[in-house]
Amino acid sequence: MLLSERQTKILAWLKQAGGHLSSQELTDSFNVSVQTIRKDLNELSDQGLVQRVHGGIRLPFHNRNLSFQSRQVINLEAKRAIGSKVADLLPEGATIFIGIGTTPQQVALALLDHPGLQVITNNLNAAMTLCHNPNIETLLTGGRIRPSDQDLMGEDATRFLRRFQVNFGIFGIGGLGPQGDLMDFSPEESYLSRAIIENSDQRILVADSSKHLRKAPVRTGTLSDVDRLVTDQLTTPMAELCEAAGVELLY
Known part of the structure; x- marks a missing residue:
């Protein structure tokens, strides 16, 4: 389900406000009825994007990732812009990894007109997208399908990635912690990210601002990776964390 413009603004305001907003603030700001705001908040809550509390909403505490459907609509335009920037970085003939997640999926969509690449991925959506570009050779890992995330995981997937040494490793992350840690939501996800990090000449992290200073249970590495x-x-x-780690920024 796509978010309305007002729902997108509510999420952005909630984050800027420190994670809590009252229903009265929202009705006053948007000049709409209590019923209209209630409907917006119920839909956001149903998608796991906010938590309803007495008198308003707050950001939820996550020990697991949001559903794939929810992540597809969060900051969608930002993810499309990130995908386009990454596509412009990749020269013809390069070999690349594309990792799991909705932002790497947008990278694949941005590659539909690329003149030629070899792509290794465990991202089912990325692989299906790249099938439409005859100039791209796509290698898909084996492994266990996660229907909820539309990807392939497990030892077979990780072992397959480790067989390659590619020019560019493109991957997302569950969160970028306050100390510059790369965080994931499961050990399996972390193993895949480490395989990409350790077998790529250049490591490109794609993360929209909703991931910044966000925690997740599993530590995969640091920004210095x-x-x-x-x-x-x-x-x-x-910006200070990236400067300290020597990470080049593109935004």
Whole structure:
């Protein structure tokens, strides 16, 4: 389900407000009825994007990732812009990894007109997208399908990635912690990200601003493992973390 313009603004405001907003603030700001705001908040809550509390909403606490459908609509335009920036970085004939997640999926969509690549991925959506470009050779890992995330996971997938040494490793992350840690939501996801990091000449992290300073349970690495961060916008704390780690920024 796509978010309305008002729902997108509510999420952005919620984050800027420190994670809590009252229903009265929202009705006053948008000049709409209580019933209209209630409908917006119920839909956002149903998608796991907010948590309803007495008198308003707050950001949820996540020990697991949001559903794939929810992640597809969060910051969609920002993810499309990130995908386009990454596509412009990749020369013809390069070999690349594309990791799991909705932002790497947008990278694949941005490659539909690319003159030629070899892509290795465990991202089912990326592989299906790249089938439409005859100039791209796509190698898909084996492994266990996660229907909820539309990807391939497990030892077979990780072992397959480790057979290659590619020019560019493009991957997303569950969150970028306040100390510059790369965080994932499961050990399986972390193993895949490490395989990409350790078998790529250049490591490109794609993460929209909703991932900045966000925690997740599993530590995969640090920003120093990354050569370039491609994002949509940057706060001062995140810019300082990247500068300290020697990470090139593109936004």
